[in-house]
Amino acid sequence: xxxxxxxxxxxxxxxxxxxxxxxxxxxxxxxxxxxxxxxxxxxxxxxxxxxxxxxxxxxxxxxxxxxxxxxxxxxxxxxxxxxxxxxxxxxxxxxxxxxxxxxxxxxxxxxxxxxxxxxx
Amino acid sequence: xxxxxxxxxxxxxxxxxxxxxxxxxxxxxxxxxxxxxxxxxxxxxxxxxxxxxxxxxxxxxxxxxxxxxxxxxxxxxxxxxxxxxxxxxxxxxxxxxxxxxxxxxxxxx
Numbered sequence: 001x002x003x004x005x006x007x008x009x010x011x012x013x014x015x016x017x018x019x020x021x022x023x024x025x026x027x028x029x030x031x032x033x034x035x036x037x038x039x040x041x042x043x044x045x046x047x048x049x050x051x052x053x054x055x056x057x058x059x060x061x062x063x064x065x066x067x068x069x070x071x072x073x074x075x076x077x078x079x080x081x082x083x084x085x086x087x088x089x090x091x092x093x094x095x096x097x098x099x100x101x102x103x104x105x106x107x108x109x110x111x112x113x114x115x116x117x118x119x120x
Numbered sequence: 121x122x123x124x125x126x127x128x129x130x131x132x133x134x135x136x137x138x139x140x141x142x143x144x145x146x147x148x149x150x151x152x153x154x155x156x157x158x159x160x161x162x163x164x165x166x167x168x169x170x171x172x173x174x175x176x177x178x179x180x181x182x183x184x185x186x187x188x189x190x191x192x193x194x195x196x197x198x199x200x201x202x203x204x205x206x207x208x209x210x211x212x213x214x215x216x217x218x219x220x221x222x223x224x225x226x227x228x229x
Contacts, residue, residue, distance in 0.1 A: 046220040061217040110164035
């Protein structure tokens with residue numbers, strides 16, 4: 001059974017970098033699928049941030065592309081999100097997800113989500 | 121980017137009734153690459169439908185999806201108490217970026 005678990009700081013100061021990690025269990029990242037991040041805030045609803053393939057290929061939401069980096073560590077079976085220069089608008093619940101098998105598509109598995117608040 | 125508009129914003133129905141939720145895209149969704157998710161309070165969204173009409177694994181057959189082009193529908197044939205939640209549509213045919221609708225809240229009347 002595929003399980004995803006987010007981890008990282010729940011509070012980040014404005015202008016700093018938000019960093020989250022998603023640990024995957026029950027499935028080897030190297031076996032396939034894209035792996036991604038989706039966030040949810042009251043003001044903007046659900047927003048896809050970006051996705052990464054086990055080979056390292058990435059796709060990002062153009063609205064965030066200049067600030068986002070997603071990386072993968074196959075040895076630890078985990079992937080990570082970095083979002084730089086955060087503001088209050090980046091306050092949201094961040095979910096890690098399993099994306100499509102060969103293309104970025106639908107999210108069949110989700111982590112429980114982690115609330116990240118941007119505040120000084 | 122494709123903008124998805126869901127209607128109604130809130131739908132009030134009773135258990136046993138039929139629910140019809142709409143999702144309208146600002147431009148045609150390529151290959152009917154549209155999905156539906158259900159989200160309950162405090163939980164992550166759950167994939168219900170993909171490819172406009174294909175049920176995800178383990179989804180009851182009272183959930184069905186239809187549509188093409190710019191107009192899509194999620195139908196719940198007979199509402200069960202556990203079906204009251206927020207529903208989101210998502211397009212992935214013209215991505216990136218993947219985009220979501222703003223959601224329809226299905227509440228008990």
